[in-house]
Structure formats: C-alpha cells, structure tokens
Amino acid sequence: MDLALTEEQEMLKTAVRGFIQVEYPKETLLEMAAEEQPVTAEPWQRLVATGWLGIAIPQEYGGEGGSFTDAGVLFEELGRGPVPGPHLSSCVLAASAILEGGTEEQKQEWLPALARGERILVPAMTEASYSWAEKDVRSTVRQNGGGLRLDGTKVYVFDAVSATHLLCTARSEESNEVGLVIVPVTADGVEIRSLPGFSWNLAEVKLNDVSVDQDSLVGSSFARGWDALQRAIARTIPVMCAYQVGACQSVYEMSVDYSRTRIQFGRPIGRFQRVEDHIINLVNQLDAARWTTYETLWKLDSGKPATDSIHLAKAVGSAAYYQACNFAHEVHAGVGSVTEYGLTLHTTASRTLYHYLGDPQFHRRRLADALSL
Amino acid sequence: MDFEPTYTPEQEEFRQDVREWLAENVSPDIAHPPDSINITEEQYQLRRGLGRKLGEKGWLWATAPEEYGGGGLSLDHAVVIEEEVDSYGLTIPPYYDSGGRLGGASIMVWGTDEQKQTFLPPIFRGQVRTWQLLTEPEAGSDLANAKMSADRDGDEYVINGQKIYVGSSLGCDYMWTITCTDNEAPRHQNLGWFMIPADLPGITIQPMELLISGGESGAGSGVKNTVFFDNVRVPAFNLIGGENEGWKVATTHLELEHGTGGRIGRNWLVDHLFEYCRENQRNGQPLTKDPDVRDKLIDIYVEAEIARLFNLRNYWMRHSKAEITYEGPQASYWRKMSGLRMSQSILDILGPSALTFDPQWGAAEGHMEAHQRSAIVAIHPGGTADIQKLIMARRIGIGREVREKAGALA
Ligand SMILES: Cc1cc2nc3c(=O)[nH]c(=O)nc-3n(C[C@H](O)[C@H](O)[C@H](O)COP(=O)(O)OP(=O)(O)OC[C@H]3O[C@@H](n4cnc5c(N)ncnc54)[C@H](O)[C@@H]3O)c2cc1C
Numbered sequence: 205m206d207l208a209l210t211e212e213q214e215m216l217k218t219a220v221r222g223f224i225q226v227e228y229p230k231e232t233l234l235e236m237a238a239e240e241q242p243v244t245a246e247p248w249q250r251l252v253a254t255g256w257l258g259i260a261i262p263q264e265y266g267g268e269g270g271s272f273t274d275a276g277v278l279f280e281e282l283g284r285g286p287v288p289g290p291h292l293s294s295c296v297l298a299a300s301a302i303l304e305g306g307t308e309e310q311k312q313e314w315l316p317a318l319a320r321g322e323r324i325l326v327p328a329m330t331e332a333s334y335s336w337a338e339k340d341v342r343s344t345v346r347q348n349g350g351g352l353r354l355d356g357t358k359v360y361v362f363d364a365v366s367a368t369h370l371l372c373t374a375r376s377e378e379s380n381e382v383g384l385v386i387v388p389v390t391a392d393g394v395e396i397r398s399l400p401g402f403s404w405n406l407a408e409v410k411l412n413d414v415s416v417d418q419d420s421l422v423g424s425s426f427a428r429g430w431d432a433l434q435r436a437i438a439r440t441i442p443v444m445c446a447y448q449v450g451a452c453q454s455v456y457e458m459s460v461d462y463s464r465t466r467i468q469f470g471r472p473i474g475r476f477q478r479v480e481d482h483i484i485n486l487v488n489q490l491d492a493a494r495w496t497t498y499e500t501l502w503k504l505d506s507g508k509p510a511t512d513s514i515h516l517a518k519a520v521g522s523a524a525y526y527q528a529c530n531f532a533h534e535v536h537a538g539v540g541s542v543t544e545y546g547l548t549l550h551t552t553a554s555r556t557l558y559h560y561l562g563d564p565q566f567h568r569r570r571l572a573d574a575l576s577l
Numbered sequence: 578m579d580f581e582p583t584y585t586p587e588q589e590e591f592r593q594d595v596r597e598w599l600a601e602n603v604s605p606d607i608a609h610p611p612d613s614i615n616i617t618e619e620q621y622q623l624r625r626g627l628g629r630k631l632g633e634k635g636w637l638w639a640t641a642p643e644e645y646g647g648g649g650l651s652l653d654h655a656v657v658i659e660e661e662v663d664s665y666g667l668t669i670p671p672y673y674d675s676g677g678r679l680g681g682a683s684i685m686v687w688g689t690d691e692q693k694q695t696f697l698p699p700i701f702r703g704q705v706r707t708w709q710l711l712t713e714p715e716a717g718s719d720l721a722n723a724k725m726s727a728d729r730d731g732d733e734y735v736i737n738g739q740k741i742y743v744g745s746s747l748g749c750d751y752m753w754t755i756t757c758t759d760n761e762a763p764r765h766q767n768l769g770w771f772m773i774p775a776d777l778p779g780i781t782i783q784p785m786e787l788l789i790s791g792g793e794s795g796a797g798s799g800v801k802n803t804v805f806f807d808n809v810r811v812p813a814f815n816l817i818g819g820e821n822e823g824w825k826v827a828t829t830h831l832e833l834e835h836g837t838g839g840r841i842g843r844n845w846l847v848d849h850l851f852e853y854c855r856e857n858q859r860n861g862q863p864l865t866k867d868p869d870v871r872d873k874l875i876d877i878y879v880e881a882e883i884a885r886l887f888n889l890r891n892y893w894m895r896h897s898k899a900e901i902t903y904e905g906p907q908a909s910y911w912r913k914m915s916g917l918r919m920s921q922s923i924l925d926i927l928g929p930s931a932l933t934f935d936p937q938w939g940a941a942e943g944h945m946e947a948h949q950r951s952a953i954v955a956i957h958p959g960g961t962a963d964i965q966k967l968i969m970a971r972r973i974g975i976g977r978e979v980r981e982k983a984g985a986l987a
Contacts, residue, residue: 333859334928359938360929401939401946403932468719478963530917530953537957538717538742543786551788551953559929565869 207498213277216256220281223254228285230546236288237549240398242366243289243405244324251287251321257295258319260443261303266316272439272504276446276497283450286553288405290324290363292447297440297561298325298371301384304439305423305432314386325386326367327433328358328409336562338430341382343411345374345426352421354385354414362560364396364407372411373433376426383429384422387414404556437561441514442504445497445521448557452490452528455550459483459535479535486531493517493524515571519564525554580889588653595636595661602630603665611934611947612789613673613797614746621747624672625706632703637670638681640896645685646698652896656841663842673745673798674700676707678838680753680772683829685987687770687818695814696751696772705750707772709830710740710804718964720755720827721764725806727756727771727816734758734771734816736809742785742958746799749775755827758820768823770830772815779809789950797951828984834959835968836912837905837983839892844881846948850874850923853941864926873922880915887911901983903972910965913956920952 209217227247236243251257259275261267268274275296282291299318302310302325317323333340343356354374364370370387387394393412398405422429463474463483473479496517503510529551533540540547558564584592607623610616631637632646639655641647648654662669670677677700684696699705716722725738736756744752751772758769773780783803790801818826854864854874864870887908894901924931927940934943956962974980 334930335859399929399933399935399938401933401935401943402949403929406929406933408935408938467715468717468722476963478966526921533953534956534962537961538712541787541789541954541957543788548788555924555932555949556929558924563925563928565925 209273209277213274216274217277217281220256220278221284223251224281224285224287227251228287230549233285233288233549234544234546237552240365240400244321244366248289248321251289251291255319257291257321260296260439261299261315261319265303265311265319267299267319272442272501273498275443276501279443279447280450280453283447283452284454286447286451286454286550288553290326290366292440292444293326293363294318294324294367295321296443297436298327300436300439301327301371301433302422304435305384305428307424310419310422323368324363324366325369325371326361326363328361328364328370328372328387329433330360331356331358334360336566338382341373341375343372343374344377345383345385346377348415351418352385352416354387354411354416356411358409358411360399360403360406360559361396361409362556363405364409365398365405367396370394370409371422372409373429374411379426381426381430383426384433385416385429386420386422387411387416391416402552402555404553406556438511438514439504441518441561442497442500442510444557444561445493445500445517448521448525448554449490449494449497451550451553452486452493452525455528455532455547456483456486456490458547459486459532462536462539473535482531482534486528486535489524489528489531493521496520512571512574515567515574518562519567519571522554522558522567523564525550526558529554584657585653588657591654592657592661595658598634599661599665602627603667607665607667607671609666609797611943612950613799614790616746616797616799618747621672624670625703627667628670628672628674628703630703631669631671632701637703638701641681641685641697641701645693646701648701655896659841666845668842670703672706674706675798675834676709676749676751676753677705679709679830679833680707680751682833682838682987683753683770683826684772684817686829686985687822687826692814692817696817699750706748707751707753708744708749708775709834710743710752710754711830712742713738713740718961720831721768721824723755723757723768725754725756726760727758727769727811729758729813729820730810732813733810734769734813736771736773736779736806736811738806740804740806742787742801743804744782744798744800744802745790746784748782751775752780752804755823758816758823762821765824766821768827769820770817770823770826771811772817773809773811774815777809777811779807781805781807787954789947789954825985829986830984831960832901832905832984832986835905835965836888836907836909836959837891837895837901837986839890839895839908840888841892844885846919846944847877847881849941849944850877850926853945854926857940870926873926877919877922880919884908884912884915895986901986902980903969905983906960906965906968906972909959910962910969913962913965916948916952916955920949924949 256278258267259270259278263269302314345352345354367389372385372387373382374385375382391414393414395410397408464472466473500513500517503513539545604623635648636658639648639650639658643649681700727734727736752775754771754773756769757767759767784800790798857864891904891908930940931945931949933939934946939946971981
C-alpha cells in the first residue's frame with residue numbers, strides 16, 4: 205500500500221500551485237466573478253498555454269495522456285482558487301464524450317483543439333424538467349436535407365457563456381434516441397443568456413431551428429450519444445471531485461488561519477471550543493471528500509470496477525464542499541460575508557457544483573443500485 | 578392553555594377596522610423585492626408613508642405608552658394589528674428600523690423622562706428611521722471591546738471611530754450607537770450609548786458589498802455600511818443611561834436583539850415554497866406529490882413550526898411579563914440554524930432553480946435564490962449562533978450554580 209503521490213505528481217502539484225498563485229490571485233477571481241463574462245481571456249490563455257488542460261486527453265490526440273490521478277492532482281489545485289473556466293466541462297467532460305463516442309475523424313478534429321483550448325466545447329444537457337435522466341431530454345433533432353436541425357431549450361448549462369461550441373443532447377425525431385450534436389455558438393438560432401444570482405457560470409441556451417452539418421452528430425449515430433455521455437460523466441466525476449477537494453482544502457486553510465489571527469475577548473477565536481468544532485467539522489468533510497475521491501481515481505487508474513466509488517465520491521464530495529463553506533462562514537462570521545474577503549467565491553461555486561452532474565441524493569440512489577440493494 | 582389569542586367581540590370589531598384601514602392605506606406597489614438590495618427609493622418612501630400613518634393612529638408601536646407617542650393599546654389589540662399587517666407580507670414597522678425597535682425599547686428602560694419625551698415620540702409615530710451601530714472591526718461578538726471614543730467637551734461629546742456592517746440603503750435619521758466613554762476604565766465600565774442625529778457633520782457612510790445584507794426576518798436592510806465618525810459633536814443630552822453605564826443599557830438592547838421580543842406571524846418562505854411546489858410539475862405530477870419532495874417539504878415545515886412556536890412563546894412571555902431566561906437566544910439560535918438546514922432542503926428539492934432570480938428560471942420569483950444567500954449570512958447579525966448558545970448555557974446554568982439573568986425590559 206502506498207497512498208502518496210508519485211514524484212512527478214508532486215512536481216505537477218507544486219508547479220500548478222505556483223502558477224495559480226501568480227495568475228489567479230483573489231483580486232482576479234473577484235473580478236471574474238463580478239463580470240458574468242466568458243472566462244477565456246487572460247489568464248485563461250496562459251493556463252491553456254501550459255498544456256496542462258490536455259491532461260485527460262490521450263497523447264495520440266494531442267493531449268498529455270495523464271492518468272486519472274494526474275488529472276486529479278491538476279484539478280485539486282484548480283479547485284483551490286476556485287479557478288473558473290471551462291477546464292472541466294470542455295477539456296474533461298466534452299473531450300471524454302468525444303473520446304467515448306466520436307468517430308475517428310471527430311477525435312482527430314476535436315481532441316487536439318480542445319487540449320490546446322482553441323475550441324471550447326461545453327456540454328448542454330439539462331432542460332426545463334431538470335434532471336440527469338435520458339427521458340427528460342426534450343430537445344429535438346431531425347434530418348434536414350444533408351444536415352440536422354435542432355430545437356429546444358437547455359437550462360442551467362454550466363460554462364455555456366465561455367463556449368465556442370455546445371455539445372447538445374437532443375432526441376432524434378426519427379428514432380427517438382438521444383444523441384450528441386455539436387453546435388457552434390455562432391450558428392443562427394443559438395441564444396445564450398447568463399442566469400443571474402447565486403449561480404456560478406450557469407446559462408440558458410436556446411436552440412431555435414438551428415442547422416448544423418451531418419458530421420456534427422457525435423459517432424455519426426444517435427444511438428451512440430447517450431451512453432457515450434454517461435461514460436464520459438463517469439470519467440469526469442472523480443476529476444470534478446478532486447476540484448472540490450482542493451476547494452475544501454482552501455476553505456479549510458482560510459478558516460484555520462482566521463482562527464489564529466482573529467482576536468475577540470482577548471484571545472484568538474480558535475481557542476473557543478465552538479470555533480474548534482466548526483473547523484473539526486470542516487476538516488472531517490474535507491478528508492471524507494479527499495479519500496473517497498483518491499480511492500476512486502486509483503480504481504480507475506488500475507482498471508478496477510469503480511461505479512460504486514464514483515457515486516460515493518460525488519455524493520460525499522458535493523455535500524462536503526457545501527458543508528465546508530457553511531462551517532467556514534460560521535468561523536468567519538461577518539467578514540466571511542464580505543465579497544472582497546473571498547470566501548463567498550467558494551460558497552457560490554459549492555452551490556452550483558452541488559448539482560452539476562447529479563446532486564448527492566441522485567448519486568446516493570445510484571450507489572444503492574451499484575451495490576445491488 | 579390556549580394557543581389562540583382569544584378574540585373578544587371587541588377585538589373582532591377592531592380587526593374589521595384594521596382590515597378596512599389597511600385595505601385603504603397599503604399601496605399595491607409596496608411589495609418588497611426578494612433581495613432587499615433592490616428596494617427603490619419609491620418603495621421605501623411608500624413604506625415610510627405607511628409607517629407614519631400607522632404611527633398617527635397609534636398602531637405602529639401599539640403597546641408603547643401614549644405619553645411617548647405610542648398607541649397605549651393592549652396586547653390583544655397589538656396581536657390583531659400584527660396579524661393583519663403580516664397578511665400583507667409586511668412587518669411593523671414596514672421598513673428596516675432596528676435602531677428604533679431596539680433603541681426605543683432601551684430608552685424606555687434607561688432614558689430620563691426628558692429623553693423619553695424627546696426621542697420616543699418620533700420613533701413611535703414613525704417619523705424617523707434609526708439604525709443600530711454596535712459592531713466595530715475589533716468589536717464583533719466582543720461588543721464590550723467597542724473603541725469608538727466619545728470624549729466630553731462642555732455640553733457635547735466628540736465622537737471618533739468606525740462602525741461596520743451597519744444600517745441600510747437609503748439613509749436614516751438617527752444612529753443608535755455604543756461608544757467608549759472612558760479609555761482608561763475597566764471593561765464593562767467604560768461604555769456609553771448615544772442617539773446621534775445622522776446629519777451631524779463628520780459622519781461618512783460607505784456601503785459594503787456582502788453576499789446579501791438581509792437575513793433578519795421582515796424588512797431587509799438593502800445594504801450594510803461602514804460608518805466613519807470624524808470629530809462628530811453630539812449634545813451631551815443624547816447620552817442615554819449615563820457615562821460609563823453603557824453595558825447595562827446594552828443588556829436591554831441585546832436581550833431584545835437576541836430574540837426575546839418574540840414574533841407572531843407566519844413564515845412567508847414556507848408559503849412561497851409550498852405554492853411553488855403545488856404549481857410546478859416533475860415527472861408529470863405536482864412536485865408536492867413526489868415522495869422525496871414531500872419528505873423534504875415536511876422537514877422544512879417542521880423546522881419552521883418549531884421556530885414559529887418559539888417566537889409565539891417569547892411574544893407571550895414578554896407581553897405577559899413572565900420571567901425570561903434562555904428563551905430569547907433559543908429562538909434566535911433555532912431560527913438561524915434551521916434557516917440554514919431549510920436552505921439545503923430547498924436546494925435539494927428545487928435544484929439550480931433555487932440559485933437564480935432569473936424571471937423565467939428562478940423559483941418563486943427569486944425568493945428561493947435570496948434565501949439561499951440570506952440563510953448563510955443570517956447566522957451572524959445580532960450575535961452569532963455560537964453566541965446564542967453561549968448565552969443559553971449561562972442562563973440555564975450549565976455547570977454553574979449562579980444563573981445569569983436576562984436583561985431588563987420595560
Ligand atoms: C448581514 C449582517 C447584518 C448586520 N447588521 C448589523 C447592524 O445592523 N448593526 C451592527 O452593529 N452590527 C451588525 N452586524 C454585525 C454582527 O453583529 C457581527 O457580525 C456579529 O456580532 C459577529 O461579529 P464578527 O463578525 O466580528 O465575528 P467575530 O466576533 O469575530 O466571530 C468570529 C467567530 O468567533 C466566534 N466567537 C467569538 N467569540 C466567541 C466566544 N466567546 N465563544 C465562542 N465563540 C466565539 C463566533 O461565533 C464566530 O464563529 C451585521 C452582520 C451581518 C453579517
């Protein structure tokens with residue numbers, strides 16, 4: 205048994221941490237959060253230039269060909285920011301969907317472009333009857349001459365504002381199967397609108413009679429789309445969980461630091477048992493997220509069955525990030541609510557990630573199925 | 578025991594009067610936006626106008642003594658007024674006036690008769706809005722560490738320092754403020770409270786950006802501010818309770834702020850949520866018919882019912898002058914922590930529609946989104962959840978023979 209990272213993984217971790225400290229300081233993150241704009245200008249371009257974002261893409265398709273654990277190391281560091289941007293949605297989830305379901309030509313065309321950040325392909329999955337089930341995909345696609353036509357509305361689409369292309373789930377009017385169709389955001393009939401409020405980079409995407417080429421259909425068959433997406437989601441969840449681990453770690457460090465430096469009643473607040481309790485609760489959440497995630501990454505890397513672990517990691521990890529932020533707010537009291545302080549960047553991210561790719565309740569149920577209960 | 582206020586025929590008649598009066602005087606434009614940061618000057622002025630009219634009738638502070646501008650009415654009348662105003666989704670006063678509520682009650686206990694004659698009628702008649710200024714960068718939970726200085730100079734005090742997380746948008750008339758009246762004196766013997774006119778020279782108000790600024794029940798404040806005092810000269814007359822006597826005044830203020838005042842009225846959040854879940858479908862049936870949603874809705878309902886009953890009990894205890902010990906902080910603690918638990922249940926039920934106030938995709942006109950934020954922030958104002966527990970422990974006498982007493986109320 206050895207639960208340590210390899211030397212190369214430790215080096216990657218150090219390099220990424222250093223990069224993020226320089227390129228994504230709190231001020232930058234706050235500015236990005238205030239803007240509701242694409243997050244693909246600088247420093248995103250410099251992040252892309254490192255080549256790291258190709259970590260989940262095989263070398264033969266222009267990626268880094270990293271292991272799941274390598275990707276976990278990278279995303280854990282991104283989560284500390286929390287660094288926004290379509291790294292998870294485009295470079296991991298959409299790339300995995302192409303890898304799982306695309307034709308050879310599609311892999312050649314898309315994967316190198318995604319790895320280099322030249323194109324940003326964002327999955328547009330959920331709709332008005334919000335769920336992660338196939339039956340709730342109501343957007344339609346039909347043959348039209350030599351191409352395809354799409355209609356429908358996608359909601360709560362994560363990172364859509366930053367996309368160059370959307371990877372849309374849509375139901376074939378002919379066969380009733382749910383396939384994956386690539387739609388350029390510049391196509392006529394595509395409208396993307398950011399959703400205001402406590403959400404984190406969520407948008408509405410309207411597809412009004414949108415025409416695309418026949419080769420926009422992933423795997424050139426409707427039948428392949430949904431399953432490919434499910435396999436891609438399964439590969440992405442552990443990486444997303446690593447992001448949440450890094451985020452919890454950052455919230456934890458903030459809280460411990462504050463407990464040492466904030467003086468009330470003539471002593472550091474960390475000396476009060478109630479504040480200790482909040483931080484102990486927080487670190488329990490953090491470590492629960494960490495070890496459920498790490499074991500899942502290891503299982504995937506070593507080819508072991510991992511379905512149960514994937515659901516466990518997401519159920520634990522998303523609840524952990526949510527709760528970690530709540531405990532951190534208790535530790536900080538007033539100052540934690542001040543936007544400028546930076547804790548609310550995490551609080552906001554934690555609420556959206558709670559649901560992205562399935563909320564804890566959804567994954568608990570899937571876990572029960574996976575355990576044949 | 579009787580949980581319903583018994584309505585005498587006289588009360589029922591009074592209710593009719595109140596209803597008719599409200600129907601005539603509450604403008605349909607008065608609705609409070611879910612996030613009070615969006616309250617407009619017009620909406621605020623409508624609310625101030627309603628407050629003034631209620632004040633003229635003696636219905637704003639119904640049980641406050643008539644000689645100081647209150648209504649001089651019985652609790653039975655006050656209950657009717659509160660219920661009827663609540664049915665409009667409004668509070669009393671219908672705008673943020675924490676300094677009026679808490680400062681007024683403190684002056685009732687600690688002010689001289691002349692001070693009562695001067696400061697109370699404008700509050701009780703709704704002519705002024707007052708903020709409460711307690712917190713400083715180094716004095717949060719540890720309020721007794723307040724360092725904003727008030728130095729005597731002839732008939733005036735000169736005030737210097739800074740308060741944070743205070744007030745609202747759209748300004749105020751008075752600032753109910755705790756200061757340090759003696760830098761050398763020991764803790765708890767160095768404080769003094771002032772009613773400070775907000776238009777005195779040397780006061781600067783700077784809005785803060787928070788996750789949300791409301792979180793307390795009722796009229797949200799809009800924004801919170803840092804307020805700087807630079808050689809602000811306040812008449813010595815405005816010192817309430819005496820120099821270095823501020824801590825005893827604080828006990829009254831804090832007692833009420835910690836929830837001892839109680840509250841009657843329903844939880845509008847639960848109403849909005851239930852309505853939304855009845856009217857919106859999932860899997861071809863109303864959300865309320867989904868077994869998981871039902872479980873969560875009932876979790877929420879149970880939390881809210883307990884909070885309601887704690888508040889009802891405290892309202893009754895206060896008005897029947899029963900001896901109060903830990904009940905105030907208990908209600909406050911429950912409200913804070915149950916609010917946070919409810920917000921997670923709501924997120925479980927509604928998904929990301931609880932995270933946006935988008936007119937099309939945000940659940941219940943943005944009320945849920947506002948609650949997701951305010952449930953977090955609401956843990957802190959008026960004493961953190963931890964501080965409520967600490968006070969409860971002292972009042973119950975956990976591990977100690979001498980039980981701490983509640984602050985004096987009028
Ligand atoms: C939305 C909002 C509105 C507000 N409105 C007002 C207002 O109108 N007027 C006003 O004056 N102030 C207001 N405040 C300030 C509020 O009263 C303070 O934030 C609160 O009292 C806590 O103080 P603090 O933020 O400095 O936290 P701190 O006191 O620094 O607390 C930090 C942590 O230490 C814990 N702690 C501190 N002391 C102890 C102890 N003895 N035992 C155990 N744990 C302890 C706390 O529980 C918390 O977990 C508002 C705050 C917010 C967020």
